[in-house]
Amino acid sequence: MKIATWNVNSVNARLHNVLAWLEEARPDVVLLQELKTTEDKFPRMEFAVAGYDAAVFGQKAWNGVAILAREKITAVEPGLPGDATDEQARYIEATVGHQNGGGVRVASLYLPNGNPVESEKYPYKLKWMERLRAHAARLLRREQPFVLGGDYNIIPEARDCHDPQGWADDALFRLESRRKFRALLNLGLTDALRACNDKPEQYTFWDYQAGAWPRNHGLRIDHFLLSPQATDLLADCAVDPAPRGADKASDHVPVVLTLRQPTKLHNI
DNA sequence: ATGCCCCCGGTTCGGGGA
Numbered sequence: 192m193k194i195a196t197w198n199v200n201s202v203n204a205r206l207h208n209v210l211a212w213l214e215e216a217r218p219d220v221v222l223l224q225e226l227k228t229t230e231d232k233f234p235r236m237e238f239a240v241a242g243y244d245a246a247v248f249g250q251k252a253w254n255g256v257a258i259l260a261r262e263k264i265t266a267v268e269p270g271l272p273g274d275a276t277d278e279q280a281r282y283i284e285a286t287v288g289h290q291n292g293g294g295v296r297v298a299s300l301y302l303p304n305g306n307p308v309e310s311e312k313y314p315y316k317l318k319w320m321e322r323l324r325a326h327a328a329r330l331l332r333r334e335q336p337f338v339l340g341g342d343y344n345i346i347p348e349a350r351d352c353h354d355p356q357g358w359a360d361d362a363l364f365r366l367e368s369r370r371k372f373r374a375l376l377n378l379g380l381t382d383a384l385r386a387c388n389d390k391p392e393q394y395t396f397w398d399y400q401a402g403a404w405p406r407n408h409g410l411r412i413d414h415f416l417l418s419p420q421a422t423d424l425l426a427d428c429a430v431d432p433a434p435r436g437a438d439k440a441s442d443h444v445p446v447v448l449t450l451r452q453p454t455k456l457h458n459i
Numbered sequence: 460a461t462g463c464c465c466c467c468g469g470t471t472c473g474g475g476g477a
């Protein structure tokens with residue numbers, strides 16, 4: 192099963208880029224972030240024609256997350272638990288396939304940016320990360336495969352940034368943010384890319400400004416975190432930088448996770 | 460130190476992104 196995550200920076204502005212990539216990469220599941228539209232304006236029909244069912248948690252102009260899948264999507268839960276007053280559409284979770292026979296629980300998440308750090312946006316980011324940790328802890332008690340994929344807005348380590356010193360005080364890289372990310376890993380979750388690939392410059396984002404893409408001034412901020420049961424199925428995880436070079440590109444590129452079928456485990 | 464670029468809503472500029 193191929194699962195991709197991609198912050199598309201407006202699903203309607205990016206529709207042709209996304210459809211072209213789906214046809215080429217043919218993932219089974221796609222976790223989308225930054226839809227920048229409401230559910231009624233989501234291009235559901237265009238994705239259906241391409242072979243994908245969709246679960247959408249949208250919002251006018253900002254945020255918005257979705258799950259696309261070739262298989263049936265069930266048990267959809269929009270919103271991250273832990274704060275009934277949170278109106279930002281940044282989390283959607285669902286089951287793809289049959290949970291008891293090769294299916295997997297997946298979440299598409301768009302973690303708050305948190306800049307500027309002296310504003311109320313930074314404590315909102317940190318609290319959101321605490322809510323994510325509490326929710327992940329509950330999911331772990333099910334002892335089943337799950338995948339938390341999305342734009343985490345966290346640079347985990349210096350090798351994941353073109354200029355670590357320049358980003359030292361930024362909400363994406365300051366120690367307080369990275370400590371919260373490590374707390375997620377410390378639950379027993381696995382950063383899938385780093386389980387497969389130890390190389391630097393595995394960037395997933397390049398700013399539109401200042402020639403960041405041609406200069407390769409990137410960040411690795413889009414991640415897949417896997418439960419132990421999903422990690423046991425991990426076959427591969429890799430960034431696909433090619434879409435960043437297209438016309439009208441998103442500033443993020445897809446990360447692709449490949450899981451083995453769980454039934455294969457019985458033959459080991 | 461700031462803006463560069465790109466998207467949205469809603470009008471030709473402001474807010475937000477990272």
